[in-house]
Amino acid sequence: MIESLLRLIEWAQQNKRTAGIGLGIFLLVFIIVNLQMYHYSETPEFCGTLCHEMDVHYSSFKASPHHNKHVHNCHACHVGPGIGGFLHAKLSDGLHDTKEHLKGTFTDGRVIEIADDSVPVVNINCVNCHSKKDYTKDPTHLPAVAKSTKKLSEGIFKVLWCTECHAGLVHPHMPGDLFKAYTEMKKAHPEEKIEPVGTFKDVECLGCHKNVTPQVVKEWTNGLHSQKGVTCDACHGNDHTVIKERRGQVPANTCSPCHEKAYGEFAQTKHATGRTVAQLPHTTVTTKQLSMYLCKDCHRFSQIRPWDESGVDCYACHMGHTFSKTQAQESKACEKCHIGGPDHSQLDMKETSLHGRFYSELRAKTGKAPSCQTCHGSEKTHNFEHYKLPEALKGI
Numbered sequence: 001m002i003e004s005l006l007r008l009i010e011w012a013q014q015n016k017r018t019a020g021i022g023l024g025i026f027l028l029v030f031i032i033v034n035l036q037m038y039h040y041s042e043t044p045e046f047c048g049t050l051c052h053e054m055d056v057h058y059s060s061f062k063a064s065p066h067h068n069k070h071v072h073n074c075h076a077c078h079v080g081p082g083i084g085g086f087l088h089a090k091l092s093d094g095l096h097d098t099k100e101h102l103k104g105t106f107t108d109g110r111v112i113e114i115a116d117d118s119v120p121v122v123n124i125n126c127v128n129c130h131s132k133k134d135y136t137k138d139p140t141h142l143p144a145v146a147k148s149t150k151k152l153s154e155g156i157f158k159v160l161w162c163t164e165c166h167a168g169l170v171h172p173h174m175p176g177d178l179f180k181a182y183t184e185m186k187k188a189h190p191e192e193k194i195e196p197v198g199t200f201k202d203v204e205c206l207g208c209h210k211n212v213t214p215q216v217v218k219e220w221t222n223g224l225h226s227q228k229g230v231t232c233d234a235c236h237g238n239d240h241t242v243i244k245e246r247r248g249q250v251p252a253n254t255c256s257p258c259h260e261k262a263y264g265e266f267a268q269t270k271h272a273t274g275r276t277v278a279q280l281p282h283t284t285v286t287t288k289q290l291s292m293y294l295c296k297d298c299h300r301f302s303q304i305r306p307w308d309e310s311g312v313d314c315y316a317c318h319m320g321h322t323f324s325k326t327q328a329q330e331s332k333a334c335e336k337c338h339i340g341g342p343d344h345s346q347l348d349m350k351e352t353s354l355h356g357r358f359y360s361e362l363r364a365k366t367g368k369a370p371s372c373q374t375c376h377g378s379e380k381t382h383n384f385e386h387y388k389l390p391e392a393l394k395g396i
Contacts, residue, residue: 047074051101053112057171064170070129077170078114080121081128093118119161126162141221148226150203157229160203165217167207199239205232219321230258245307252312263312265382272312298337331371338372358393365392 012019040046048058061067061074071077079089093115100112114122130136148160163169209232210217220226225235235250236243256263266272274288287295317333318324327333338347350356362370375393376384 042073042075044074051097053101057112060171066170070135076129077122077125078118080124085121088118088121119163123161123163126166141218144222144226148221149229150231160221160226164203165206165210165221167210197241201233201238202231216321223322223324225321225323246305249305249313249315251305251308252314253308255314259314262382267312269383269385271384329371329373329377331373334372358389362390362392 044058044061048054048061066077075089078093079085096115097112127142131142133139136142145160145162149157150160150164206217220232235254236248252263252266274286276284276286278285317328319327319333339349347355349359351360358375359370362374370390372384375387375389377386379386379388
């Protein structure tokens, strides 16, 4: 072999022109072939047809709304910007997947999954595309998500990724697939009650609930709880069976460790302790025991439930999953029980009544309509039985 190589070198030295032309042709063909291979390696067909374990990813991408004029290949999502992103995709992801393919890791039908260090790349590409004006329906969504965090079991806070809510959007993902299977079962057996079971943690709930209750997920994302890393399981627990039994309701003592002052103040009020309805020889009936239709809509504040003896319900005022302080300070939070309910709940707002006179006087002097909280809870307290009249009402 060495002798053959020496003879080739000797021949090249004697025929420099011919050897130079041959070397040039070889390099040209080499470059053209590699360029063609490079362009082919960027196509979905390269990823989806050469390796059987990528079949499901290839077909799901082809069928997804993301297969369009803006996203025409795998690299649009899976390769980061610049030469660094390209090298990471080829040398890290590519070599890893090739090694696993040659080892036969996926011959048992398992689905290949994205490497942990490549998840940020995909999510950064989500943001890069959807930051553009024509690629998003809600321009307020991305800024809200940018502030959101998740608190892991170890007490570590990490950024919330797009793919944690939008699971199964392009490729199969366990929560997304479970939801799809669940909905198909419901369609096939509409008369049967099929409930998800199991325990979930951190942000594993979001993959399904992005489809089941999208408004709830959006409210949470736009609220302070997402920014503080308070995920679903922190309030609702991690057992889906228990959550369903409670119809998603959260007892106030779950809120109290973080909102200790507010809980302590509210627990002292009649809203929480209930009011006496009837005094019988051997027992006292209070509003905490009311469960009749319509009664419990307002008296939910103090209603005893099998899983919560206190009955205190923060959700009655802090509605939705935004838990907005501004929303709770609006009169609407009080009116749904104190105005428009049964006769005994009606707050007298006639112009000649005390509340009517207060309302008219404040509106005339301040130029804006007062809320219930202008007097009740004006000193940032949750004990609404304490009130303080504004200076404008002194002397009336």
